[in-house]
Amino acid sequence: MKQHQYRLNIPATGRGFYNITREVQAWVTETGIQTGMLNLFVQHTSCSLMVQENADPDVLRDMEMFMSRLVVDGDAEFLHRDEGDDDMSAHIRMALTQISLNVPVMGGQLGLGVWQAIYLYEHRTCALSRHVYLHVLGE
Amino acid sequence: MKQHQYRLNIPATGRGFYNITREVQAWVTETGIQTGMLNLFVQHTSCSLMVQENADPDVLRDMEMFMSRLVVDGDAEFLHRDEGDDDMSAHIRMALTQISLNVPVMGGQLGLGVWQAIYLYEHRTCALSRHVYLHVLGE
Amino acid sequence: MKQHQYRLNIPATGRGFYNITREVQAWVTETGIQTGMLNLFVQHTSCSLMVQENADPDVLRDMEMFMSRLVVDGDAEFLHRDEGDDDMSAHIRMALTQISLNVPVMGGQLGLGVWQAIYLYEHRTCALSRHVYLHVLGE
Numbered sequence: 001m002k003q004h005q006y007r008l009n010i011p012a013t014g015r016g017f018y019n020i021t022r023e024v025q026a027w028v029t030e031t032g033i034q035t036g037m038l039n040l041f042v043q044h045t046s047c048s049l050m051v052q053e054n055a056d057p058d059v060l061r062d063m064e065m066f067m068s069r070l071v072v073d074g075d076a077e078f079l080h081r082d083e084g085d086d087d088m089s090a091h092i093r094m095a096l097t098q099i100s101l102n103v104p105v106m107g108g109q110l111g112l113g114v115w116q117a118i119y120l121y122e123h124r125t126c127a128l129s130r131h132v133y134l135h136v137l138g139e
Numbered sequence: 140m141k142q143h144q145y146r147l148n149i150p151a152t153g154r155g156f157y158n159i160t161r162e163v164q165a166w167v168t169e170t171g172i173q174t175g176m177l178n179l180f181v182q183h184t185s186c187s188l189m190v191q192e193n194a195d196p197d198v199l200r201d202m203e204m205f206m207s208r209l210v211v212d213g214d215a216e217f218l219h220r221d222e223g224d225d226d227m228s229a230h231i232r233m234a235l236t237q238i239s240l241n242v243p244v245m246g247g248q249l250g251l252g253v254w255q256a257i258y259l260y261e262h263r264t265c266a267l268s269r270h271v272y273l274h275v276l277g278e
Numbered sequence: 279m280k281q282h283q284y285r286l287n288i289p290a291t292g293r294g295f296y297n298i299t300r301e302v303q304a305w306v307t308e309t310g311i312q313t314g315m316l317n318l319f320v321q322h323t324s325c326s327l328m329v330q331e332n333a334d335p336d337v338l339r340d341m342e343m344f345m346s347r348l349v350v351d352g353d354a355e356f357l358h359r360d361e362g363d364d365d366m367s368a369h370i371r372m373a374l375t376q377i378s379l380n381v382p383v384m385g386g387q388l389g390l391g392v393w394q395a396i397y398l399y400e401h402r403t404c405a406l407s408r409h410v411y412l413h414v415l416g417e
Contacts, residue, residue, distance in 0.1 A: 043391030252321030
């Protein structure tokens with residue numbers, strides 16, 4: 001049984017979804033692990049991870065519409081506003097989604113369904129360099 | 140250290156909760172793993188996993204009532220409507236709950252609390268055959 | 279490859295956030311694991327785990343404000359009310375956050391970002407003794 005760790009850098013350019021499936025699969029392939037467990041971990045508190053449909057871009061658009069309606073930027077009751085109207089809403093969006101995600105590895109491939117992709121979901125409106133830690137354990 | 144993988148099939152008959160605790164425990168018992176980590180992974184984008192109370196069925200009924208009020212089927216602002224009014228709402232319900240769940244294994248048993256059960260939470264209203272991948276690593 | 283398990287006890291004194299980062303790190307240090315994967319698992323259905331900002335306490339205050347507005351205690355449509363107005367709302371708050379969390383271990387340290395802390399998020403208003411199972415696998 002072996003394990004490998006890697007820091008994936010994602011240059012996010014503002015709120016929205018960044019498909020990282022290909023980069024993650026490429027790294028798993030490099031490690032040579034055939035059967036195992038992959039973990040993705042976000043080291044931030046204002047972006048998150050989401051497995052979501054990879055086909056119709058309207059799904060991502062509707063997802064963002066729903067989130068922006070549920071968690072209103074600049075909500076009048078927020079006390080924490082240090083970095084602007086998208087600051088506290090980003091913390092809440094992160095809390096309602098995932099910062100840690102486990103995906104099984106089978107035959108050297110991520111065990112994703114046909115319609116699944118892994119996205120970094122950026123909640124801040126500004127451009128930020130984001131890090132996702134990858135850890136795989138298997139053989 | 141050993142690992143095992145298995146595809147659990149769940150014939151869902153429409154929106155609601157399907158208790159899969161017994162099937163999952165039965166498979167873990169078969170593997171012979173005494174101490175380890177179990178992962179459940181859903182290969183779909185319109186159903187999810189939820190650990191919830193196993194005693195009063197009103198808890199599941201109230202949970203579903205809350206979700207259907209929070210994420211309205213056929214919301215007028217949804218663009219993605221390919222498969223009907225429950226299509227986009229299912230993607231959002233999935234995103235607000237879990238598609239990947241880790242549970243420790245202790246003495247050959249799932250380390251669940253007395254009141255916990257693991258449910259597949261189906262969000263589509265039609266009948267669908269669902270798959271949950273199980274992966275256990277331990278000894 | 280080795281694994282260790284431990285039950286962390288948290289004497290919660292009512293609804294709110296309990297920072298458990300230090301206790302979790304102390305236990306990981308004790309195990310001697312340098313590189314590996316840590317899992318935290320809550321054996322309850324009315325409290326949960328949250329990674330959130332560790333700096334400005336207003337973030338936690340705003341998070342709780344948002345949750346209490348989203349999931350209203352004593353909602354008139356709840357059927358499950360056995361233990362009071364915060365009973366069913368606690369089950370829903372749990373379902374929208376995490377009961378199982380994976381964090382990579384690097385150089386003997388939790389791989390948390392600079393601004394991240396791990397909190398037990400208690401959703402019941404009464405005092406309760408809570409258990410979080412820790413499992414680490416690595417070397």
